[in-house]
Amino acid sequence: MPVIDLEFDLNETERAVRDTAHRFATEVMRPVGDKLDKMSAEDVIAKDSLLWDAHKQYNDLGLREVDPDLSPIEQARISCLISEEMGWGDSGLAISFGAGAMAGGMAANSGNAELAARFPQGTNxxxxxxxxxxxxxxxxxxxxxxxxxxxxxxxxxxxxxxxxxxxxxxxxxxxxxxxxxxxxxxxxxxxxxxxxxxxxxxxxxxxxxxxxxxxxxxxxxxxxxxxxxxxxxxxxxxxxxxxxxxxxxYQFAIDQTLTGANTGMALTFTGLARAAFEEALDYAKTRVQGGVPIIQHQSVKARIFQMYRKVEAARCLARKVAMSNAAGNGNLGPAIAAKVTATQTAFEVASDALQIFGGNGISREYPIEKMLRDARISMIEDGCNDVLGLVCADKLVEE
Ligand SMILES: Cc1cc2nc3c(=O)[nH]c(=O)nc-3n(C[C@H](O)[C@H](O)[C@H](O)COP(=O)(O)OP(=O)(O)OC[C@H]3O[C@@H](n4cnc5c(N)ncnc54)[C@H](O)[C@@H]3O)c2cc1C
The missing domain is CATH 2.40.110.10 (Butyryl-CoA Dehydrogenase, subunit A, domain 2)
Structure with a gap:
């Protein structure tokens, strides 16, 4: 976030990983995601598609495997930064990378070496x-x-x-x-x-x-x-x-899986929300109407503030839940709260960003309309938000 840096407690390794992930998100994910967005679904997966190189570069960067010698909390701190940057870059690619890791990850964690060998990590x-x-x-x-x-x-x-x-x-x-x-x-x-x-x-x-x-x-x-x-x-x-x-x-397995998946969604779509906020802030500083950059108009300023506080709030909850999971306190209820908050935030912030961009907001030459479309479907992905809310409420009633 360019405004006020709340990332005061990152250590050197965490900053380095975040910067690497951000560079990949900027230089690979944004441009590739933009091109794939404009192609047919069949062309996206065609043999000569840019998709494959993006997957390869992601694997080569080693972002999939965080250093296993770190403690679970240390690993989770790094994973939070990576997931947010992936969502900032392109949420569709981010989910493709994340879902792609699932079968291999489960085999690796099964404790069955033969199974892990047959379902290797890095295979889509x-x-x-x-x-x-x-x-x-x-x-x-x-x-x-x-x-x-x-x-x-x-x-x-x-x-x-x-x-x-x-x-x-x-x-x-x-x-x-x-x-x-x-x-x-x-x-x-x-x-x-x-x-x-x-x-x-x-x-x-x-x-x-x-x-x-x-x-x-x-x-x-x-x-x-x-x-x-x-x-x-x-x-x-x-x-x-x-x-x-x-x-x-089976119920235990679903609970565990959804806890991890909903937490991942929360971190990823915090990244998308942040991306939309940053685009809107930059645009508002340069677009001149009424004789001044539009950021100087009070209603635009007020909108920018609302976007900023929502992104930070979504991020706080997402990371708190990720840390709780890593501490062995994983629980589906909080993960649902984080997923619903972050995806709702991503949608609202992308919609506000589109408003700030005015007519340019609806143009495919600017990134905002895509961010709004990407954010909208996150409210159905990994469980519809309204149904997830009912499942969480049921858990609260049980307690
Ligand atoms: C981008 C994306 C990625 C996805 N990835 C995967 C994936 O990797 N693997 C996978 O298996 N699935 C995946 N899904 C599927 C996703 O999990 C389902 O779409 C979701 O669980 C909802 O199911 P449905 O689409 O059948 O909607 P339905 O269950 O038919 O629901 C339709 C509407 O009715 C509402 N509704 C349904 N039942 C009730 C009820 N009893 N009470 C109140 N409201 C209700 C829902 O909230 C929703 O608004 C993905 C979906 C999306 C959008």
């Missing part, structure tokens, strides 16, 4: 949970959002035990981030185990397996650098060792 992955007939209800364990007397419809995707393997049949929805390009998936779906248990489960799937096919890349209004699409499973066989969580631990 995805989180496949949403189904055509199951969106919001996939995260509603306490039936917080079920209408009275309603029952859940059948799963669209199921993994059934068969000897030492699971056989997966069905499909995931068109909203899966990296859905048409991922090579490995963390698949969250209905499961029937060998000992007759039924429920949900988490299973790692190599998406090059026989029986896997993909839908078309989704055309959408924002985060267009983030490819999304359906994944189909036609009797896909995977080793039983690939199961990370069975029905007994």
């Amino acid at each position: 992955g995805c989180w496949a949970i949403t189904e055509p007939n199951h969106g919001s209800d996939m995260i509603d364990f306490g039936d917080a959002i079920m209408a009275p007397g309603a029952t859940r419809s059948r799963a669209d995707c199921i993994a059934r035990a068969d000897g030492n393997e699971y056989v997966i049949s069905g499909q995931k929805a068109a909203w899966v981030s990296n859905g048409t390009i991922a090579e490995q998936a963390a698949l969250y779906c209905a499961m029937e185990t060998a000992d007759g248990k039924k429920g949900g489960g988490v299973i790692l799937v190599n998406l090059k397996s026989k029986g896997v096919s993909r839908g078309k890349a989704l055309e959408k209004i924002g985060q267009r650098a983030l490819n999304q699409g359906e994944i189909f499973f036609d009797e896909v066989r995977v080793p039983a060792d690939n199961v990370l969580y069975g029905p007994d631990l």
